[in-house]
Amino acid sequence: xxxxxxxxxxxxxxxxxxxxxxxxxxxxxxxxxxxxxxxxxxxxxxxxxxxxxxxxxxxxxxxxxxxxxxxxxxxxxxxxxxxxxxxxxxxxxxxx
Numbered sequence: 001x002x003x004x005x006x007x008x009x010x011x012x013x014x015x016x017x018x019x020x021x022x023x024x025x026x027x028x029x030x031x032x033x034x035x036x037x038x039x040x041x042x043x044x045x046x047x048x049x050x051x052x053x054x055x056x057x058x059x060x061x062x063x064x065x066x067x068x069x070x071x072x073x074x075x076x077x078x079x080x081x082x083x084x085x086x087x088x089x090x091x092x093x094x095x096x
Contacts, residue, residue, distance in 0.1 A: 002027075007067045035074040038092040046087045052078050059091045068092050 002009045011027045018024055042059055053063035060068060066078050072092035073081055081089050 005062065005065065032074075032076070033071055035072045035090065035092075038072050038090075038095075040072070040090050041093040042091045044089050044091060046082055046085055046089060048085050050082055050085075052082050055082075055089065055091075060094060065094070068094065 008027050008030060011030055013025055014028055016024045016026065044055060044059065052066045052069060056066045056069055057063040069081060069089060069091055070076065070078050072090040075081060081087075
C-alpha cells in the first residue's frame, strides 16, 4: 500500500466498521519524534539557492526523505528550513 521508505509505512493499519457495514482501513496516527532525540548524521549550513529536496538527496540519497529533516528540526513546514542563508539544518540519521 505504501512505499517502504514512507514515513507512514511502519504504522499499524487499523479498521473501522461504518454504520452501513462497510469496513474502512486506515493508518494509525504518526507522532513526530522530538528532534533533539534523533541521532544526527550531519549539520548543513544553508547556502544561496539551496533546496530541501537537493539537500536531502545529497545527504540521505533520496529527495523524498525531506520529512526526516523536518523531524530533526522540529518543524512541520519544510519551507521554514531553507528560508535563511547561513542557518544550520540538522539531518537525522535514517532509522529503519
